Amino acid sequence: MATNHQQIQLQLDEKKDKQRKIFKIVGLSVIYIVLTIWAILTFVPLIWMFISSIKDTTSITQVPPQLIPDQPTLDAYRRVFDVGGFARWFLNSVIVSTILTISNVVLASLAGYAFAKLKFPGRNTIFWILLGSMMIPGQITLIPLYILIVNTFQMADTYLALVIPTLVTTANIFLARQFMASLPSTLIDAARIDACSEPKIFWKVILPMAKPGLAVLGIFTFVANWNNFFWPFLVTSSNEMRTLQVGLTSFRYQYTADYGAMMAGAVLTAIPMFIVFLALQKYFLKGITIGAVKG
Amino acid sequence: MSEVRFVNVSKEFEDDNKGKFTAVNDATFTIEDKEFMVFVGPSGCGKTTSLRMIAGLERQTSGDIYIGDRTVNKAHPKDRDIAMVFQDYALYPHMTIRENMSFGLKNLKRPKEEIEKKVSEAAQILSLENLLDRKPRELSGGQRQRVAVGRAIVRNPKVFLFDEPLSNLDAKLRVQMRMELSELHKRLGATIVYVTHDQVEAMTLGTRIVVMNQGEIQQIDTPEELYKNPKNMFVAGFIGSPPMNFVRGRLDGNIVQTVEHALVVPEDKLLKYAEYQGKEVVLGIRPEDVINIEHLPDAPAQNVIEPVIKIVEHLGSEFLVYFGIGEETIVGKISSDYHMEVFKKHQLYINMEKMTLFDPQTQMRIG
Ligand SMILES: Nc1ncnc2c1ncn2[C@@H]1O[C@H](COP(=O)(O)OP(=O)(O)O)[C@@H](O)[C@H]1O
Ligand SMILES: [Mg+2]
Numbered sequence: 001m002a003t004n005h006q007q008i009q010l011q012l013d014e015k016k017d018k019q020r021k022i023f024k025i026v027g028l029s030v031i032y033i034v035l036t037i038w039a040i041l042t043f044v045p046l047i048w049m050f051i052s053s054i055k056d057t058t059s060i061t062q063v064p065p066q067l068i069p070d071q072p073t074l075d076a077y078r079r080v081f082d083v084g085g086f087a088r089w090f091l092n093s094v095i096v097s098t099i100l101t102i103s104n105v106v107l108a109s110l111a112g113y114a115f116a117k118l119k120f121p122g123r124n125t126i127f128w129i130l131l132g133s134m135m136i137p138g139q140i141t142l143i144p145l146y147i148l149i150v151n152t153f154q155m156a157d158t159y160l161a162l163v164i165p166t167l168v169t170t171a172n173i174f175l176a177r178q179f180m181a182s183l184p185s186t187l188i189d190a191a192r193i194d195a196c197s198e199p200k201i202f203w204k205v206i207l208p209m210a211k212p213g214l215a216v217l218g219i220f221t222f223v224a225n226w227n228n229f230f231w232p233f234l235v236t237s238s239n240e241m242r243t244l245q246v247g248l249t250s251f252r253y254q255y256t257a258d259y260g261a262m263m264a265g266a267v268l269t270a271i272p273m274f275i276v277f278l279a280l281q282k283y284f285l286k287g288i289t290i291g292a293v294k295g
Numbered sequence: 296m297s298e299v300r301f302v303n304v305s306k307e308f309e310d311d312n313k314g315k316f317t318a319v320n321d322a323t324f325t326i327e328d329k330e331f332m333v334f335v336g337p338s339g340c341g342k343t344t345s346l347r348m349i350a351g352l353e354r355q356t357s358g359d360i361y362i363g364d365r366t367v368n369k370a371h372p373k374d375r376d377i378a379m380v381f382q383d384y385a386l387y388p389h390m391t392i393r394e395n396m397s398f399g400l401k402n403l404k405r406p407k408e409e410i411e412k413k414v415s416e417a418a419q420i421l422s423l424e425n426l427l428d429r430k431p432r433e434l435s436g437g438q439r440q441r442v443a444v445g446r447a448i449v450r451n452p453k454v455f456l457f458d459e460p461l462s463n464l465d466a467k468l469r470v471q472m473r474m475e476l477s478e479l480h481k482r483l484g485a486t487i488v489y490v491t492h493d494q495v496e497a498m499t500l501g502t503r504i505v506v507m508n509q510g511e512i513q514q515i516d517t518p519e520e521l522y523k524n525p526k527n528m529f530v531a532g533f534i535g536s537p538p539m540n541f542v543r544g545r546l547d548g549n550i551v552q553t554v555e556h557a558l559v560v561p562e563d564k565l566l567k568y569a570e571y572q573g574k575e576v577v578l579g580i581r582p583e584d585v586i587n588i589e590h591l592p593d594a595p596a597q598n599v600i601e602p603v604i605k606i607v608e609h610l611g612s613e614f615l616v617y618f619g620i621g622e623e624t625i626v627g628k629i630s631s632d633y634h635m636e637v638f639k640k641h642q643l644y645i646n647m648e649k650m651t652l653f654d655p656q657t658q659m660r661i662g
Contacts, residue, residue, distance in 0.1 A: 076397075185384075186381045187385050187387060188383035189352050190379070190381060190386075190387075190446075191387075191398075192351075192372045193377065193378060193399070194402055194446075195372075195399055195402040195403050196398070197402075235409075242310070
């Protein structure tokens with residue numbers, strides 16, 4: 001009797017195990033299918049951009065479109081450089097993005113540390129004001145900012161105009177404060193007892209621990225500024241001051257547009273971003289989970 | 296001379312939720328040179344705040360703090376000649392153990408050879424020699440604890456400050472570290488101020504103990520004195536495990552009359568209770584002063600009660616037995632030589648020689 005019962009139980013268990021396995025396989029399949037579709041959807045425009053950039057001027061607007069060009073050509077890339085200024089735009093983008101990345105990392109980490117760990121009168125009030133300013137949409141401040149930079153400061157068409165408004169952003173201060181707050185305060189106390197001066201505490205104790213967070217902050221700032229179009233478009237007018245994203249628009253003429261050159265330019269613009277993404281992948285992943293897991 | 300002295304020291308916090316909040320109220324005490332002084336009390340009573348004021352990490356709202364013979368009211372932590380071991384160890388995660396231990400001396404710009412010598416000495420005392428090039432995350436809890444102690448030792452401070460250093464260790468390691476800390480104290484010959492919420496730790500480590508509650512110092516005494524002569528019901532109830540039993544009653548002549556029993560007060564004690572004749576009192580009895588009469592050579596003539604035992608807990612060599620007097624539950628700690636059965640009546644002798652009386656209003660000890 002007992003053994004019989006046990007056998008039935010065993011069989012039931014086996015059945016359950018099988019069921020569980022099937023559920024697992026089905027679940028995983030669904031996840032993979034969804035992710036694959038998503039990946040394809042995000043990748044198609046990129047592929048299309050690349051394919052278009054190696055088509056000739058007639059086949060690029062052909063309907064139905066050629067999926068694989070019969071006569072691939074690098075002509076569009078040559079035109080990008082022929083128009084003149086591409087190298088300068090690239091340089092401008094590098095300069096502006098680099099300056100803003102450095103300034104944001106430095107200033108946001110200092111401000112974030114102060115808001116998270118130092119006691120000073122009005123700390124919370126100032127922080128709430130900053131936070132409140134994040135609620136104001138950029139479109140509202142755009143025109144006053146433009147008037148300030150272009151009319152008041154007479155900075156139109158300069159590097160200063162490109163970098164000053166976002167030397168440090170509120171969002172970055174907030175982000176920095178969040179991960180600074182997650183660092184244990186006793187380490188700062190320990191450093192004070194270890195005869196460490198306040199600037200040195202920041203430099204020797206806080207910064208090394210905040211490195212992953214700051215790397216994320218820096219990378220996101222760099223990418224955002226590299227891809228920024230509207231503000232550089234507003235405050236630059238000469239060809240030499242354009243950034244890449246603004247420069248690409250110069251392939252659009254009054255009545256026609258050189259789509260091939262635009263696509264080729266876009267490919268060239270995107271390449272540094274791909275490199276950044278691939279090289280610093282682990283930081284991007286950390287950026288998504290920052291603050292989510294502690295310890 | 297490295298005594299630590301508080302004179303009327305108070306600390307108020309401006310809390311967003313609670314408003315003004317007094318964490319330490321008017322504390323005055325002296326920690327003698329080379330003393331192992333333990334601060335004990337329930338969580339939130341102001342122990343850590345007191346320690347941080349000694350360290351200079353927190354500035355007192357009022358009062359004076361002396362270390363040695365000078366005031367340190369406004370001195371920076373680095374100028375106080377102290378070192379501190381934190382509850383969470385606070386090791387710098389990005390530095391190796393060696394770097395962690397030498398960080399303070401480097402900041403003080405001591406010569407390299409001296410730093411190296413001190414670090415290797417401390418590492419030897421704490422058996423950390425093989426771990427010096429590792430990072431804190433590669434160490435076990437007990438090893439991290441040692442590093443934190445080592446970081447304090449290399450500073451060779453006048454005063455060591457410990458904030459619940461053992462609370463993150465498992466029970467076995469805690470006992471071992473307790474002994475090591477005791478030995479370390481003898482070896483270093485330094486003043487130690489040690490904070491814990493665990494009264495067993497306090498009793499085993501302290502040469503003297505400060506008992507705190509809600510920001511107030513309740514009593515400062517040796518472990519023995521605290522146990523034998525607690526100043527008030529808080530101390531009596533906090534020190535000892537299980538804590539002292541309290542039974543309400545009235546003092547009539549040489550008798551404490553509880554709801555159920557008339558217990559006889561020894562002659563020699565009556566004098567100091569004279570003022571409370573005919574008044575309400577609280578009788579305090581330690582669990583070990585509840586004795587199974589079978590353990591006594593002669594049957595006592597008085598102070599024997601016969602309650603129904605409600606719970607018996609086995610602790611190996613002892614039983615903890617619980618029974619009621621009126622509405623109060625009393626616990627006795629009784630040698631397990633004789634079997635005790637639950638839900639049965641047992642004859643128990645109350646050793647009134649060791650009794651304590653408290654004033655029910657002020658909660659202070661009488662006499
Ligand atoms: N920085 C602070 N701000 C406000 N309140 C504090 C601060 N530090 C401690 N307190 C409060 O002071 C009281 C005593 O704290 P503490 O000294 O840490 O107690 P413990 O005895 O547990 O170590 C607690 O109620 C705590 O909430
Ligand atoms: Mg504490």
